Amino acid sequence: MQLKLEAFTVDNIPLIKKGDELAAMICDNTEIQDNDIVVIASTIVSKSEGRTFTLDDIIPSQRALDIARKNGEDPRFIQAVLDRSRECLVESPILLVETLNGHVCIKAGIDDSNVEDGVLLELPTDPDASAKMIAHGIRKLTSKRVSVIITDTNGRSFKIGQTGVAVGLSNIAPIKNWCGEKDLFGKVLEITEEGVADEIAGTANLLMGEGDGGNPVVILRGLEMYVDSDVTIKETYRPDDMDVIRKGLRSL
Numbered sequence: 001m002q003l004k005l006e007a008f009t010v011d012n013i014p015l016i017k018k019g020d021e022l023a024a025m026i027c028d029n030t031e032i033q034d035n036d037i038v039v040i041a042s043t044i045v046s047k048s049e050g051r052t053f054t055l056d057d058i059i060p061s062q063r064a065l066d067i068a069r070k071n072g073e074d075p076r077f078i079q080a081v082l083d084r085s086r087e088c089l090v091e092s093p094i095l096l097v098e099t100l101n102g103h104v105c106i107k108a109g110i111d112d113s114n115v116e117d118g119v120l121l122e123l124p125t126d127p128d129a130s131a132k133m134i135a136h137g138i139r140k141l142t143s144k145r146v147s148v149i150i151t152d153t154n155g156r157s158f159k160i161g162q163t164g165v166a167v168g169l170s171n172i173a174p175i176k177n178w179c180g181e182k183d184l185f186g187k188v189l190e191i192t193e194e195g196v197a198d199e200i201a202g203t204a205n206l207l208m209g210e211g212d213g214g215n216p217v218v219i220l221r222g223l224e225m226y227v228d229s230d231v232t233i234k235e236t237y238r239p240d241d242m243d244v245i246r247k248g249l250r251s252l
Helices: 022-029 042-048 062-071 075-083 127-142 196-208 244-250
Strands: 006-009 037-041 085-090 096-099 104-106 147-156 159-170 217-221
Touching (some): 006 196, 022 037, 022 127, 037 042, 037 127, 037 196, 042 127, 062 075, 085 244, 104 147, 127 159, 159 196
Antiparallel strands (some): 037 217, 096 104, 147 159
8 A cells, every 4th residue: 555645834834923823824824634743843832932031130050060170161051050950860961851841951941042142042941832722723723633743843852953843732642553463474573663753853953954954844744643542652661660871871
């Protein structure tokens, strides 16, 4: 059976400001179909939610001062990262943390690109809730059932280069469990779990681009992965007692 996947950008998305309705902007600039997967860069979600801040009023702790000294960073910025982190896994030469929402990334995902000078942008506080709100907004405007994935750009352990990853989602299961299925030779698969949300995020990132030519919204069509049930990106986070990498980092 031939399978077909279509992916395209939603053009004419303007510069986003606090209070903008992303669902309406998306619907105004493309025709939505049932089972579309709407992939949205976290930067514009954060902007629409007003997740910007400055360093002006931040007072760094002694720990922030110590890390900043080792990394050559502004201690106020380090404090901003620590304030948005549940655990710091590596302090130097990179600041690798687990955010309050459970996502592991560099500097808590705080970004200074595509915002005004002196302004910083943080990840959405609850990306799943943000994705759910946008999916509901699109459904209300179009009567179409869509999945939504919110993405960020992350590096990868052991490899050079960044890729898109899912940080929040709605109406799509983030993991496809192949356990119990058979391979080409009839052997039963026992441990295969496919990270489909991250695969979709990476696919969309090819079209999103970076810098001033970016396209923050991409539609994927043809996967038929819509689910009408509660889902969360946290299903992709390995439990602490099973995470050997985390245990290794803690022992450094």
